[in-house]
Amino acid sequence: MRTFSAADAVLNAASGIHIGRWSQYEGVAALPFQAMWCVIPPASASAPDQHPEVELAVVMAGRATFDVDGREVAVSAGTAVLLESGERHVIHNAAADEPVRILSVYWMPETPPEGAGEPPVTVVLSPPPTPNGPLHVGHLAGPYVAADVAVRAGRARGEPTISVCGLDDNQNYVVAAARARGRDAEELRRENAGRIRSVFTRLGIGHDVFTEPTADPRYRSAVVRLLDQSVTAGMLPVQEWTLPYCEPCGGTLHHAYVAGRCAGCGAGMNGGTCEGCGAFHTAGDLVEPRCTRCGAPPSGQSQGRGPVLPLADHRDYLMRVWCQATLPPRVRRMVDRLLDKGLPTVPLTYPTDWGIPVADGHRLDPWAEMGLGYLYSVGRRLDSSAVSLSDHLRAWRSVGSLWAFLGLDNAFYYAVLFPGLFAAWGLPPELLGGLVVNEFYTLDGDKFSTSRDHAVWAEELLAEYPPDVVRAFLCWDRPEPYATDFTRERFERVTGSWPQPLRAGEVSAMDAARAERSLAYDSFALAQAARCLLGADQPGDGGRAGQLLTMLTGVEAVGVPR
Structure with missing residues (x-):
């Protein structure tokens, strides 16, 4: 048995009132409904609202007046109001000195009501390419042409679709590539960004949402704001963690700054995910890790404290995601290995020198930024007035399914990390429709590689x-x-x-x-x-x-x- 107390809940200002979503409590993601505490201050009212969920509003204290599609009903404590999907409503508190307290329980109806409006939206994601180099034909044969074809086919079937991509500006692979070439990192990023966009344009690969973090200050401030609000709401806890450190180079080892071997399959990898088996490893998990800047093994430990995503806390939710989503066999095997080993806790920020700055000298992990960026950019596409975390989550309620086109090396993020964030935010586990995962496209028998310059560059092929x-x-x-x-x-x-x-x-x-x-x-x-x-x-x-x-x-x- 568990108890939930409104008095102890974390409340945030939203929609003209104060709300505390139950997603702040551990283990509630598996419930067949979602819920929140609502407090309407004296002599005020909620902002007008209209959503696809059915809502049961139980008045716990005070006296409220519900204005539902122009019809007013006065309700006292101990009374519940059932709001059907799509009903426009405002809740008034006329009392001068007493707040109205409401428990709101809501869920998606089994079938959309007649005349409920637009059909649900399909969101199609393809991983933003890292501008550490131009696009090669391996990139195109993987996610990018395929996602564009799928979007065209979906629209031909009459499905409302939003295609999402962008540039992965904040991967430290950009810094590593610039260092190897003796170039300024921002100059190299900007040059490759233009080349990537040019190839997409020439091939007719279009996107409804295309983010370029370095060039968009509103995007950068939004993802930091959404992270802060997620932490304040108790959705993402703050914890201490330890990572290897290179004292001669003066930096934490993560992503492109570290190389070693996968503890699972033995393949060479950087910090993050393994191209061989898809496993996730931070620098501390790698076999024989070394700093890619000086070639030396780690010489110390970096102590950090920041927001994390403890995936084990969302195990039941993730199991529901994986049971219903369309996933290829290799991704399911990756998930099985994760479940056997134990779901990791993923740091969402690092003390490092590249990326979007956050508190305490940290910068956003680029994959955490991507998850927050999807929440922001799709939310704004669906509701241009969305500002707060609750605004964006409400906008996402009109998404019927999410499909991602990617290679196996990115499968952990789209099958595990992003659904874990959805769990923390209280989005439904049915959201992920599935992953369309390609294998490697090799060149003369060897893997395409930007860093080794082993590639047929897309712009060269298009010139012929x-x-x-x-x-x-x-x-x-x-x-x-x-x-x-x-x-x-x-x-x-x-x-x-x-x-x-x-x-x-x-x-x-x-x-x-x-x-x-x-x-x-x-x-x-x-x-x-x-x-x-x-x-x-x-x-x-x-x-x-x-x-x-x-x-x-x-x-x-x-x-x-x-």
């Missing part, structure tokens, strides 16, 4: 070939569900057999239906769709197959001259 041909080949050759290998000879041989201008072949009704099904989020198989549409020897005349091919190529009409 039309964008629609490049897109179509990267769809056809996408590394799913197995790794594939790019060679110039193969690119020229495959694309040379296609009709000019590029158009769909003579496709049977069954192959067209198969291609269409392959572009659904829960069965996404882009290479299969491309081979259905481009596999025939003779050119076709468009039709449904031609419409599907335009989603792959980015060309708005079949047969338009390039």
